[in-house]
Amino acid sequence: MTEHVQAATTDPLFNPLSPDFIRDPYPHYERLRSTDPVHLNVHGAFVTSRHAETGLVLRDKRFGKDYVERQIRRYGTKIMEEPVFRSMSHWMLQQDPPDHTRLRSLVVKAFTARRVEDMRPRIQEVVDQTLAAIIGQGHMDLIEDFAFRLPVTIICDMLGIPEDHREVFHKSSRYGGRLLDPVPLTLDEIKQANAGTMMAQMYFQQLFELRRRTPGDDLITQLLQAEEAGSKLTNEELTANITLLFGAGHETTVNLIGNGLLALHRHPDQLALLKSDPSLITNAIEEFLRYDSSVQMTGRVTLEDIEDLGGKRIPKGESVLCLLGSANRDPAVYPDRPDRLDITRPNVRPLSFGGGIHFCLGAQLARIEAEIAIATLLRRLPELKLDNAESPQWRPTFVLRGLKELPASW
Template sequence: MTDHVVRGADIYTDEFAADPYPTFAAMRADRPVCPVSSPRFDSYLITRFDDARAALTDARLSKDLYGPGQHYLRIFGPNSEGLNKNMLNSDPPEHTRLRRIVSQAFAPRRIEALRPRVAQIVDDLLDKVVARGRAELMRDFAIPLPMTVICELLGIPAAEHEQVLGWTQVIRTSGSSRRSPEEERAAVQEAQLLLHHYLADLVRAKRARPADDMISALIDACDHDRTLAEPELVTTSFLLLFAGHQTTADFLGNAVLALLAHPDQLELLRVTPRLLPSAIEELLRFDGPLPVASPRIATEDVEYQGVCIPRGSVVGVVINSANHDPAHFADPDQLDVRRVRGPHLGFGYGVHYCLGVSLARMEAQIGLGALLRRLPGLRLAVPLAEVRRLPAASPFRGLLELPVTFTASALPHQAHSREPIPPKEQSWSSGT
């Protein structure tokens, strides 16, 4: 097998953005470890399921981008350290220390206590569109749902949600405008800088007047338990903010689009709502929001499938390719909401397994369930080929817009809600 380098420009096309899975299939068959060049940095893509799972736990593939070599400069740019030097980009024992602190906020009982509030947010969003018979589901639902949830958990004031959302969307949609690459980079760097200043100011405000929220709990860990350094308060807050809404928003958009493109599966799920938990796993496997796991760096020469990955190389584990590997999934390109839950890699694997998995699953189950109940006759308002997506080279797989129509209804959300809304549980103290 040759190790000839593939140009990223030859892979990341409009056709790839619409459907990357034929390209992934070709890679798995002919070049399962594929060196790819791009203007920003070169990398090696690992595409088969067994190799992907092994790579996600391979200690020779480091997540620490801020150690020797300053690899973050190649990947994130010179202004990234203030936001991206967090547990996502670290190895044990630093990763273990940071994850242990944050994981208290994602304990199953705490997440389950949020269920009524999530249901209320879902119904409030749908109340605004049900009478219209049309919606742009990314703007009206998929993005604001997880954004509202994570902002409330962190303690970001409601009046500032839109401002914070604007900055995160500049980062998310980078490359989708008509601006030059230089202008795009400048816009992203400005958004990162503004977010850094905002979160630093928010941390100072929470220290002066602590509340019942995640950021106040993190401050308590910093000030009293001495387990969190001052700069880590800001970087951890950014990680929770961005990871807490970005992938869930993109998943919701991808999931709805996949169901609309497979009306038999949509109808099956509508008439058999008990399938929803397994359907969410299948939808995540079928077209997940994070096609390639966050970057890793080879700390020594590493060999996969007979290909030597040289020390210092950037390695991308292609989650969405691994989740379509026919060696592990029967008919992997077929969406089947009745599929028995399998060992997909949509939430990662190993020590970096998604910390917010319980919250993401809850938001998806409540959100998709409500869409199916409250928007009868749901269908695309444009041809499938005209749905606007994030750029092919984006680290995220998601939609810019999802215009839909449905049968309008004037029914209030009380006719659809299944659970009462109890008082919010006071539970963010770091000592519990």
């Protein structure tokens, strides 16, 4: 590992938290793909930027998560005493089989295609109510006032969070993105994340007790009943994965809606095309996912020696960072101007929701929420203009790519 770090310290190709990278990572990705497609970064992790290697790592069982070992190697043995890291170690997102299989099987029924399709009327209702409350103002922040409220409301519905508790969630801050970044957290960031984790744990423990007394038709009730039926999940696993579902259930959808609206307004021809032919919205969502993915990267660990990944030998136990945003613009897969938004692009199929056993549970829900939100906004506010489309303010996180704000008027 020491040799790896020394070999990489002078290489500036991958610095994902630099302001220039946050503002526009795509030129950096192009350099990675063309000069060093399986790149060794300054923290000793291998970084895949082409579609071929990235897709392989996501699907291949020789790559796993091994979350605890990765954090110990990064921070030292005491890191798992920190509440946020202890909680994240129980996330199904960070687990390998058989624990991943056990945990995922408990929640997958809530995200079946049929159940998600049945949510369309409720999603439309929330979008209509949100717009009705602000349409007379003539202006809004498309992130806070629009994109944020929809997925938070829907995941609260799914989890069974009572109506009178929800305003706290609607007003909650969005600082969790740094937890997933490949650059180690500072002590202050760990302290802030611990505080947020412990507050979430306290709230959900109280909600669990409420749902034990008064069961509902919601995911928390279902998981509590599974817990009581046997040893399928521990209380720590239950709390951690409800916290994960709440965060994952809204964070990426907020970014999908915001990034998609920004991309449309930066491509006026595509905006006009979608307004003139609303039936293109389903394909447009796939193109938004490809063009500026809400999730830019996911990580794996080699579970055995990998003799050849893009020409590199990777020993067992090494971290591999998969640049989904870069793979989504690989000209080997998207030869027709991959850096341009094209809502008619055929067979888009981006890697934005990951792949293999960790493919995003909520992928179809996120698609439908974004589809209804953007289509309704364009229909109800056809004259809407972005106030700052050329120099938007991005959140200072890399893995979860999204805007701080997106002011608009009509």
